[in-house]
Amino acid sequence: MTPQAQLVLRIWLPVVLALFKFLPARKAVVTSFIVSWLFLPQKVLFIFPGLPDYDRISATCYSILLATFIFDFKRFSSFKFGWLDIPMLVWCICPFISSMTNNLGVYDGVSAIVDRTMEYGIPYFLGRIYLNDLLGMRQLAMGIFVGGLIYAPLCIFESVMSPQLHNMVYGYHGIRQFGQSIRLGGFRPNVFMKHGLSVGMWMMAALLVAVWLWQSGMLKKFWNIPMSWIVAGLFVTHLLVRSTGAYLYMLYGLVILFTAKWLRISLPLVALISALSFYLMLGATGNFTGDQADQIISVAENIAGPDRAQSLEYRFDHEELLVEKGLERIVFGWGGWGRNRVFDYNWAGELVDISVTDSLWVIAFGVNGIVGLTAVFGSVFLPAVSFVFRYPATTWFNPKVAPAAVLVVITILYALDCCLNNQFNPVFTLASGAIAGLVLQPEPTQKTVKTLRKSRQLPSERSARIDLSKS
Structure with missing residues (x-):
């Protein structure tokens, strides 16, 4: 850790507090998460006994929680647990059960819960x-879009240098x-x-947001630049x-969104969710055969x-x-400390790790079993x-709903990537929480849904600013 890297992580907490002091709360949350993920240093952490390592993610979470406690304490009381929160709750507490069923002890279980929760x-x-509302989803979608714009010249620089x-x-x-x-x-x-895979996912998300906000009519210009030019620039960067x-x-993602626009159906999105669920079920039960793998590999080639x-x-x-070993403890997995990995003796008679864990799904299955895999x-x-x-x-092309719709698509594409890679991104987890909060709000009336289907008009920027200031 270099001095400048340590300094940036140390001053991040007062920076987040300043954001909450001078910006609307939800904008401060979005800015804090996106800036931290895009710019804070890698491989820097401070270790405090009994607490999660203080790295760029935990620093952001600690800072926002403290800022909420200081500037927006009533926000905590607005949370009402709903049925959609059950998977995340299970995902956060199942490490304790995994530790206990593997005789790793209470301390290990509690520590694992704290790390997972953070x-x-x-x-x-x-x-x-x-x-947890349409304006909040709009704020997050715009944050991802602006983050992509800022990252674009940096990506172009590194693609050359x-x-x-x-x-x-x-x-x-x-x-x-x-x-x-x-x-x-x-x-x-x-x-x-x-x-680079993480950068690829981020620029994909930014481009998808830009295309959909442009096509829905929510954004025609940005920074006084026509959206068609911006989309073209992001597309080149994406390549x-x-x-x-x-x-x-x-x-x-474009197939999903334009099918919704032209055919007024969400079938490609539902089909992807169903296919991923089926794949995970086959994988976690050991029924994903060599013939099925060969077919997918042939298509990929x-x-x-x-x-x-x-x-x-x-x-x-x-x-x-890894699945073969995971099936030995299928319910809650092997717990931490690499116990889910496969070991064998090498030519020198040494016991070595012979497995490679590339994807989140197989890690979740091996560490926390089918309970953890289902939960995450x-x-x-x-x-x-x-x-x-x-x-x-039928409502996704409405400018009010468009940001939420494209974020839903992005989170599912992120889940698809998690079946192949393990490139964690807290901004997409933030989006999943926002979607759950939106859905758990009181159901809109039939009149509201009909209005969203027909209307193509954005609320005025003045009214949007008024609503955001209340946050």
Whole structure:
């Protein structure tokens, strides 16, 4: 840890407090999460006994909770537990049960709960209490969009000069394997994230938001620049990020949204959720066979080329090993400390780890069993499905609903990525909490739904500012 990296993390708490002092509360929440995720240094943490490590995520969560306590204490009392919160609650408490069933002790279980709550539970909770209406969803969508605009020139710089910005600003590289930043005949940007895959997901989300807000009529210009130009610029940047998965996610996201626009149905979104649920069920029960894997690999080779297909095959092979071990403790898993991984003796007679855990789903299954796996993906799937029932696809093109609709699509595409990678992003967890909060609000009247279907008019900027100031 260099002095400048330590300094930035130390001053982040007063920066967040200042944001709450001078900005509307929900805007301060969105700004804090997005700025921290996009710009705070990697690999910096302070260890406090009995507390979660103080890194860029926990620093943001601590800071926002403290700011809420100081400036907006009544916000806590607005939270009312609902049925959609059950998956996240289970995901946060099941590490304790996993520790106890593996005889790891009470201290280990409590520590695991605190870590999980700080990483997932607090972002979800803050989304629930701050961004739980259409204006809150609009604020978050705009935050992702602006974050993408700010990141775009940085991505272009690194695509030419190689991933150097983290080293230039903080004095060391934030990535573990520089070789993974060379893709498709050039450099894959990392900027201030831990991997180029994370950057790919972020720029995909920013581009998807830009396209949908432009098409819905919510944004025609931004910074006095026509949205068509901005979308074109983000598209070029998205290509330069060189993430094959993000390309495919973007394509399918557009299919979902424009099917809603032209055919007035949400079938592609529901189909993706159903397919992911079925895949996870097969994987967690050991019924994902070699023939099924070969079919997917063949499709991947036709779409993305032999290199990407070989990478996918490598992941499937290791997931087969990990699932086989996970089935030995299928309910609550093996707990922490790498107990979910597969070990074998090497040529020298040494016991070594022979498994590779690339995807969140197989990690969740191995560590916390089928209970944890169901909970973490349920915290994304259930709010999205509930949103589809509450706000049919016929309303998604309405400027008031469009930001929420595109965020729902992004969270499901993020879940798809979590079936292949483990690129955690708290902003998407914040979005899932916001979606759950929106759906748990009193149901809109039939008259309101009909109005949303027909109306293409945005509320005036004055009324939007008045509503936001109340937050």
